[in-house]
Amino acid sequence: MEAVPKIEGHASFYAHLRNGEVDKARIIGMENDRFVEKILFGRKYYEAPIITSRICGICPTIHSTTAIQAIEMACGINPSKQTKTLRKIMLAGQMIQSHSLHLYLLVLPDFVGVSSSFELQKNHPDLFKNAIILKQFADSLLDAVGGRAVHPISDVPGGFKSFPTKESLKKILQNINEVVDTAAYTVKIFSSFVYPKIEREMIYSAIESDKDYNIYEGDILNTEGKIFSPSRYKKYIYEELKPYTRAKFATFRGKEMMVGALARLSLNEKKLNKETQNLLQSLNIKINFENPFDNIIAQAIENYNFVIQAKNTIETLLKEGINDKEPVKPPQQFSSGVGACEAPRGTLFHYYKLDKKGFIEECDIITPTVQNLPSLESDMKLLGPILEGKSKEEGINLIEMLIRAYDPCITCATH
Numbered sequence: 001m002e003a004v005p006k007i008e009g010h011a012s013f014y015a016h017l018r019n020g021e022v023d024k025a026r027i028i029g030m031e032n033d034r035f036v037e038k039i040l041f042g043r044k045y046y047e048a049p050i051i052t053s054r055i056c057g058i059c060p061t062i063h064s065t066t067a068i069q070a071i072e073m074a075c076g077i078n079p080s081k082q083t084k085t086l087r088k089i090m091l092a093g094q095m096i097q098s099h100s101l102h103l104y105l106l107v108l109p110d111f112v113g114v115s116s117s118f119e120l121q122k123n124h125p126d127l128f129k130n131a132i133i134l135k136q137f138a139d140s141l142l143d144a145v146g147g148r149a150v151h152p153i154s155d156v157p158g159g160f161k162s163f164p165t166k167e168s169l170k171k172i173l174q175n176i177n178e179v180v181d182t183a184a185y186t187v188k189i190f191s192s193f194v195y196p197k198i199e200r201e202m203i204y205s206a207i208e209s210d211k212d213y214n215i216y217e218g219d220i221l222n223t224e225g226k227i228f229s230p231s232r233y234k235k236y237i238y239e240e241l242k243p244y245t246r247a248k249f250a251t252f253r254g255k256e257m258m259v260g261a262l263a264r265l266s267l268n269e270k271k272l273n274k275e276t277q278n279l280l281q282s283l284n285i286k287i288n289f290e291n292p293f294d295n296i297i298a299q300a301i302e303n304y305n306f307v308i309q310a311k312n313t314i315e316t317l318l319k320e321g322i323n324d325k326e327p328v329k330p331p332q333q334f335s336s337g338v339g340a341c342e343a344p345r346g347t348l349f350h351y352y353k354l355d356k357k358g359f360i361e362e363c364d365i366i367t368p369t370v371q372n373l374p375s376l377e378s379d380m381k382l383l384g385p386i387l388e389g390k391s392k393e394e395g396i397n398l399i400e401m402l403i404r405a406y407d408p409c410i411t412c413a414t415h
Contacts, residue, residue: 346369
């Protein structure tokens with residue numbers, strides 16, 4: 001069984017076409033389980049962010065940050081405003097890292113007549129350069145704030161053990177106009193493509209905040225109007241195993257849902273920064289997304305939003321200065337805690353229960369891809385009318401395009 005190309009991790013699919021309809025559709029994860037949750041049993045609380053960041057090389061920052069958030073709740077730590085600000089910069093960098101690589105290196109080849117990022121670099125060097133510009137900007141954010149571009153080390157439970165210097169922050173902004181222009185062009189080009197049309201109603205779920213387009217903290221909102229605290233996630237998010245795949249599947253109380261850029265944008269459109277709203281108006285883009293392929297456009301829009309957010313936040317830090325405080329030390333009593341942040345692919349949950357000495361007794365991690373897999377299989381079935389009359393090769397390519405539009409991380413889904 002061949003793996004789907006140009007996705008994070010290894011997965012295959014099965015689709016059975018009968019009388020012009022796909023009556024069976026399955027996503028088959030091919031990654032091996034690593035039992036990260038089991039590995040954490042008996043470990044000290046401060047080891048959780050380090051270990052979980054190794055779940056995925058694409059998503060290390062979000063796993064580390066969400067683990068820290070959960071550990072801080074379990075330790076009774078309330079991080080400072082500055083700590084939260086620095087973490088938001090890191091998460092913006094994580095978003096830009098992931099979105100830009102997915103858009104340019106995994107999705108774009110399907111629309112410009114090449115089969116891989118290698119051919120893209122050869123035949124469209126200008127487009128390939130856009131990915132590099134955005135990736136380098138994101139790397140510089142994480143390197144300055146997190147201590148390094150991959151698997152950050154500065155952020156720990158209680159705060160930061162080292163801080164970005166003014167010089168490093170100023171350096172990030174040296175080529176900011178080029179980065180902003182590239183991010184704006186990214187929205188323009190990905191909104192110009194003609195995508196396969198699938199119309200369906202879907203429960204979108206994401207973190208909601210009254211303040212801004214927040215991906216660091218908040219309650220969970222979905223299109224059914226349900227709002228719940230992350231600490232109550234087990235009452236709403238149901239995980240189950242399927243016999244044909246190693247990846248888990250999750251639903252919202254038994255109902256399929258979609259998380260990620262498309263969900264966040266649909267629920268929080270009005271909280272985009274002014275620059276992004278102006279860009280959308282100039283390009284005549286209206287947020288009325290009911291097609292899973294629109295997740296591609298949503299990622300491009302988010303990419304621009306987070307570039308602007310990072311730029312504005314860094315300018316404020318340079319103006320106000322950074323207070324070099326040591327991390328808050330945890331109390332002697334420990335309990336349990338839940339962290340929920342928005343990963344590039346959707347809401348990520350981390351849960352830890354600590355014993356009286358701060359050792360991990362229980363752990364639960366629910367990744368975004370796990371929450372998206374049920375709806376992805378259902379959307380594969382909706383491709384039936386589009387597949388009719390196409391060759392087997394064309395049909396396979398179309399299904400693979402749908403899978404790539406979801407941007408699944410099979411590595412995270414089989415942690």
